[in-house]
Amino acid sequence: MNRKIAALAVAAVVAGARLGADEFTKKDQERWEKEYMSVVTKGRELFTSPKLGTNGVACAQCHPNAANTHPETYPKFQKQLGRVIALREMINWCLQQPLEGKPLALDAPDMIALEAYVAHERRGVKLAPGKH
Amino acid sequence: MNPTDLAGRRDFLKGMGKAVAAGAVPISLVKLAFADPALDFSFGYISDSHIQQISGTKFVNNWDRGLIRAVAETNMLNPKPDFVVFGGDLAQLGSKPELDHGAEILSKLRHKLYCVMGEHDYYLDLGEYWSKLFGPHNYSFDHKGVHFVVLNSILTHDEWTYNRWPSAEQRMLEMAGLDNPNGSPFMVGEKQRAWLAADLAKVAKTTPLVVFSHSPLQKLYKGWNFWTDDAEEVQALLAPFDKVNVIYGHVHQIQYNQIGRISFNAVMATAWPWPYPNTYAQAEHAMPVLTVPMNRADPFFERDATGWQFVNTTSGRVALEYNLYNNTNRTVAWNPASGKPEDRVYQDPAKQVPPQIHY
Numbered sequence: 424m425n426r427k428i429a430a431l432a433v434a435a436v437v438a439g440a441r442l443g444a445d446e447f448t449k450k451d452q453e454r455w456e457k458e459y460m461s462v463v464t465k466g467r468e469l470f471t472s473p474k475l476g477t478n479g480v481a482c483a484q485c486h487p488n489a490a491n492t493h494p495e496t497y498p499k500f501q502k503q504l505g506r507v508i509a510l511r512e513m514i515n516w517c518l519q520q521p522l523e524g525k526p527l528a529l530d531a532p533d534m535i536a537l538e539a540y541v542a543h544e545r546r547g548v549k550l551a552p553g554k555h
Numbered sequence: 556m557n558p559t560d561l562a563g564r565r566d567f568l569k570g571m572g573k574a575v576a577a578g579a580v581p582i583s584l585v586k587l588a589f590a591d592p593a594l595d596f597s598f599g600y601i602s603d604s605h606i607q608q609i610s611g612t613k614f615v616n617n618w619d620r621g622l623i624r625a626v627a628e629t630n631m632l633n634p635k636p637d638f639v640v641f642g643g644d645l646a647q648l649g650s651k652p653e654l655d656h657g658a659e660i661l662s663k664l665r666h667k668l669y670c671v672m673g674e675h676d677y678y679l680d681l682g683e684y685w686s687k688l689f690g691p692h693n694y695s696f697d698h699k700g701v702h703f704v705v706l707n708s709i710l711t712h713d714e715w716t717y718n719r720w721p722s723a724e725q726r727m728l729e730m731a732g733l734d735n736p737n738g739s740p741f742m743v744g745e746k747q748r749a750w751l752a753a754d755l756a757k758v759a760k761t762t763p764l765v766v767f768s769h770s771p772l773q774k775l776y777k778g779w780n781f782w783t784d785d786a787e788e789v790q791a792l793l794a795p796f797d798k799v800n801v802i803y804g805h806v807h808q809i810q811y812n813q814i815g816r817i818s819f820n821a822v823m824a825t826a827w828p829w830p831y832p833n834t835y836a837q838a839e840h841a842m843p844v845l846t847v848p849m850n851r852a853d854p855f856f857e858r859d860a861t862g863w864q865f866v867n868t869t870s871g872r873v874a875l876e877y878n879l880y881n882n883t884n885r886t887v888a889w890n891p892a893s894g895k896p897e898d899r900v901y902q903d904p905a906k907q908v909p910p911q912i913h914y
Contacts, residue, residue, distance in 0.1 A: 471732060478615050479607060484827065487734035487779050488837070491830035491851075493914070503855040521617065521827075521854070548836050 459539070466540025469533055476522025482537075485521065489544040496554040507553075511538060594700050599629040599666065600875075601863045602642030602804035603824030605675060606657040614656055617857055618647070621825030622660050625863040628878065630665045636865055637698065639666045642804030642822055643673025643709070643769035649727050651684050658688050669696075673769045673804065674709040674741070674780075679727040681716070682707070693747055695754050701763045701871060704754065707747065708768035708783050708803075711739040733779045733829070740777060740784040741770040748785065751792055763798040763871025771803045773812060773819055776832035776840040781806050793817055798871040800889075807861075809877060811887050812843035813895040819843075820875050820887060820896055828852045828860035831913045847901040849879070850910035856881040 470489060473479040486492055497510040504512075514537055515526035527534040604622035607615040629639055641661060646653035654676065661668060670689035672682055682692050692707040710716075716739075720726040729737045743751070758764070766772070772789055775781040783789065793799045799817040807824035808831060831848055832840035852860030858880035867874040867888075873896075874888030886899040901907050 471735075478609050480615055480617075483732065483734060485829070485854075487829065488835045490835045491913070503853065517854070545836055 462536050462539045463543045465533075466536035466538070466543070469537055470540050476518060476524030478523045480522050482517060482522070489541045492541050492545070493554075494538070494542045494545050495548050495551050497552065499553045499555065502555065510541065514538065514541075595867070595869050596637045596699050597632075597634070597865050597867045599632060599636045599639035599863065599865050600642060600802065600822050601625045601629060601639060601825060602671075602822045603644045603673070603807055603826055604641075604657060604660075605644055605647045605824070605826040606653045606660070607647035608650060608652050608656070614653075615647075618826040619656075619660070621827075621858060621861050622657065624858070624880070625825045626660055626663050629863065629865075630663070632865060636666055639664055639668050640767055640802075641668060641670045642767065642802070643671040644675040644804065644824075644826075645670075645673065645685075646676050648724075648731060649676050649679030649685075654684055654688060669703075669705060669767070671705055671767050671769050671804065672707040672709060674730050675727075677707075677709055678716075678730040679723050693750065699868075701765055701868060702755075702758045704751065704764065704766045706743055706751065706766060706768045706772075706789075708743050708770040708772060708789075709741045709805075710744045710747070711742055711784075715739040738780065740782055741780050742784040743768075743772075743789050744785070748788055748792065751789070755792060755796075758796075760796050762796070763868075764793060764796050764800065765868070765873065766793065766799065766801045768801065768803045769805050771806065771810070771819065771821065772801050773814060775806075775810070775842060776835075776838065778835070778838050778840075779829075779832060781832060781840075790814060790817060800871075800873045802866070802873070802875075809849040809885065809887065810843060810846050811875075811896040811898075812845055818872070818889060818896045820873065822864055822875070823849075823860075823862040823877060823879070825861055825863060834913050845895060845897070847898050847907060848911050848913050849877075849885070850882050850908070851913055853881070 469475055471481050471483040473481050475481065494510050497513070498507050500506070501508045501513065511529050511534055514534065518524045518526055601622070605618050606622065607618055609615060629636070645657040672685060672692050676682065676685045686692065693705055695702065695704045697703070716726070720729065729735055730739070732738065768783070770783045771781055771786070772783050773786050774783070794815055794817065797816065801817060801819045802822060803819070804822050804824070806821045807827065807829040808821060809823065810819070810821035812819040828849070831842060832838065833842050849860060859882060860879070862877055862879040864875050864877045867876065872889035874886060877885045877887070879885065885901070887896050888899055890897045901911065
């Protein structure tokens with residue numbers, strides 16, 4: 424009898440809100456995708472915004488659809504800097520030089536959004552870290 | 556052009572302290588055997604300066620420097636070009652201060668200037684102020700046996716132009732974003748095609764044609780308007796002529812193509828380079844297989860992958876000499892043997908270099 428109650432209790436837990444760590448639903452995936460896309464959309468807004476720097480120049484002026492940014496090649500040896508860097512450091516370089524603006528913190532939400540947009544436009548391309 | 560003239564040009568290029576391999580342009584190829592030397596001439600071509608106002612008297616320095624340099628170097632050409640063409644997108648957002656500032660820089664040119672309309676000059680006031688400075692939007696002229704036609708190829712559907720946007724400023728901003736899905740495909744339009752047909756009706760089919768447009772007059776990639784929607788109709792009007800050369804801006808990169816008897820050559824921007832459409836992984840494109848791309852830009856050199864060109868016209872065919880500021884100069888010239896424009900050094904795949912690979 425006791426055993427039967429215990430079994431029912433376990434069944435109730437499984438069916439309830441406390442899912443196992445490796446279990447998720449389609450609905451969860453849809454929500455996560457939506458969260459991701461909202462950051463990509465914010466990244467696109469920043470990427471095309473004349474207000475990201477100080478001179479009205481937008482990233483997309485030189486990089487339509489974030490082309491020619493090569494996110495799949497980072498980290499890589501950036502020959503002009505003489506060391507291996509992450510894509511975010513190149514984003515900051517662009518913010519400071521052509522956009523005449525200030526660099527972002529490497530974990531700033533705007534930085535993550537810019538990186539998400541750049542990567543999203545490059546989706547499907549094979550990773551090629553280190554490629555020049 | 557005679558060999559002495561070429562020597563003069565070499566001196567100019569050396570004088571500018573370029574890493575120019577003057578020897579890369581063999582004299583025998585510059586002077587074509589069939590040419591009547593009296594009819595040979597050259598003209599300068601400067602394009603896409605995108606002069607951009609920040610506020611008041613402040614303009615984006617980077618873009619200013621590109622145009623100032625092109626004007627200064629064009630003035631030093633020896634022998635002097637017969638005229639200079641500005642290929643469109645003088646301004647970034649078509650405002651009076653931008654067009655005025657651009658006109659001021661162009662006013663230093665010591666040559667006769669012909670101007671082409673770009674979308675960045677047009678969509679604020681539909682070219683009204685530009686016209687006050689530079690004249691009609693489309694026109695033609697004859698020079699040393701060649702018939703030149705200048706088209707305004709950046710028009711689009713009337714609904715988009717006149718009815719879609721709450722303000723002129725909004726319309727300009729929507730068209731200014733190259734990859735903006737709210738933009739609209741470029742076209743020459745029915746009215747201007749009728750004008751072109753009437754203009755060409757007076758010209759003998761043996762007369763060489765050189766057509767200047769801002770957009771390509773061929774369909775390469777619609778997403779960035781490397782495209783003219785009625786390209787086929789325009790090409791059909793040009794097709795009956797023996798020698799047709801189309802020179803266009805807008806794409807900020809070296810491109811060349813041959814469609815029937817029509818050769819196509821793109822010019823560099825003085826402002827910034829654009830990626831080739833094949834580097835955008837999410838889209839279909841149709842880049843000419845003939846084109847050997849320019850080198851990938853090094854953003855740490857502000858002027859890299861920008862520049863200007865002079866155009867040698869010989870026997871009614873053009874040779875574009877690209878003056879690339881931080882890079883080896885290139886020549887894309889009509890090759891009478893193959894019947895196509897070809898790069899004089901890099902057409903041979905064995906001679907191509909890794910920086911020409913774009914991805």
